[in-house]
Amino acid sequence: MSYLSLQDISKHYPGKKKNALQDFSLTVEKGEFIAIVGPSGSGKSTLLNILTGFEAPTTGSVILADRNITKDAPKDRDMALVFQEYALFPHMTVAQNITFGMKIRKTAKKERQEKLDWVTKELGLTEVLDVLPKNLSGGQRQRVSLARAIVRDPKLFLMDEPLSNLDAKLRDQVGDLILATHKKLQATTLFVTHSQEEAMSLADRIIVLNDGVIQQIGTPQAVYEKPKNRFVAEFIGRPAINMFSFTNLPPALQQQFLQEKDKLAAIRSEHIHIREEKHKESNQSQPVETGIVTEVRYYGGNSILQLDWQQTKLFVQTTQNPPALGATVLFTFDSQHLLFFDK
Numbered sequence: 001m002s003y004l005s006l007q008d009i010s011k012h013y014p015g016k017k018k019n020a021l022q023d024f025s026l027t028v029e030k031g032e033f034i035a036i037v038g039p040s041g042s043g044k045s046t047l048l049n050i051l052t053g054f055e056a057p058t059t060g061s062v063i064l065a066d067r068n069i070t071k072d073a074p075k076d077r078d079m080a081l082v083f084q085e086y087a088l089f090p091h092m093t094v095a096q097n098i099t100f101g102m103k104i105r106k107t108a109k110k111e112r113q114e115k116l117d118w119v120t121k122e123l124g125l126t127e128v129l130d131v132l133p134k135n136l137s138g139g140q141r142q143r144v145s146l147a148r149a150i151v152r153d154p155k156l157f158l159m160d161e162p163l164s165n166l167d168a169k170l171r172d173q174v175g176d177l178i179l180a181t182h183k184k185l186q187a188t189t190l191f192v193t194h195s196q197e198e199a200m201s202l203a204d205r206i207i208v209l210n211d212g213v214i215q216q217i218g219t220p221q222a223v224y225e226k227p228k229n230r231f232v233a234e235f236i237g238r239p240a241i242n243m244f245s246f247t248n249l250p251p252a253l254q255q256q257f258l259q260e261k262d263k264l265a266a267i268r269s270e271h272i273h274i275r276e277e278k279h280k281e282s283n284q285s286q287p288v289e290t291g292i293v294t295e296v297r298y299y300g301g302n303s304i305l306q307l308d309w310q311q312t313k314l315f316v317q318t319t320q321n322p323p324a325l326g327a328t329v330l331f332t333f334d335s336q337h338l339l340f341f342d343k
């Protein structure tokens, strides 16, 4: 039996037309790192609140480590939460913040000290043990809140956008730290985020939610390469996947994918290849198309071009020298990476 199991959870808030969650079912193995992504209002917080016990599901159940905890009070659930706001006690030092929960639970002094020593060493907090939260940087505060969660040794870690208050560099650092700690402790973690980049880079599996309904559950690679529907295809991946009318495709490709003719065609920017003039000969499987460069973003190792092509905008990734704005470029679609979605 799986470690965490959410069975057919639906949540209706009074006065609302639609359910905030609809038939949500998920099983998680011990030690898995699951990211939950979705736009604002998709039901991510509702899901966390049901897990922590701050909200009761309208229907369905939550099973954790073989126990049905659907009706248990939050304090009896043995879960640790790491928030976007660090929720540290302002009048307590770092050490006091980290050990406070253990004191309340009457953990022996020796064990408290050992855990404090270990976790602060692991998370690079030994220099700031006697410092108050207001004198810490954002990254340090988030590490303290992580340390506090870790010393609880909970059955489940729940993280609610823990990186979103940090600047880009710290986000990477704390993200790495979360991942390293997760691996070391084999902690089962549910991580809620707006950011599909965070989900892609951290999680074993991603759940894509929209309007309270699971759109897809899969590895980062699966949701990126084999999105189940248009929503997932458009939500995952930057730049956004190119999506256009089937009839825009070159005739040879329309012929090849004739059974998809009523759908939208889609392709990711890295599967469109810029061709040099001298290699422009078209052939049946690789028809050469023409586009006008309307935007160039240079990122060092690669560039993202925006092309005007048949009244459609196409994102194209290239590692070659970026062409000038307004230039006409030749390109081919890597047809084995074409995807098709219901409109």
Ligand SMILES: Nc1ncnc2c1ncn2[C@@H]1O[C@H](COP(=O)(O)OP(=O)(O)OP(=O)(O)O)[C@@H](O)[C@H]1O
Residues within 6 Å of the ligand: 013, 014, 016, 019, 020, 038, 039, 040, 041, 042, 043, 044, 045, 046, 047, 194
């Ligand atoms: N306490 C509540 N009472 C009534 N409706 C609620 C309540 N909490 C959430 N909702 C509604 O449930 C739906 C899902 O909201 P939820 O906060 O779970 O989404 P979210 O994905 O966490 O959004 P965000 O990313 O903005 O935090 C929304 O339509 C929201 O308006």
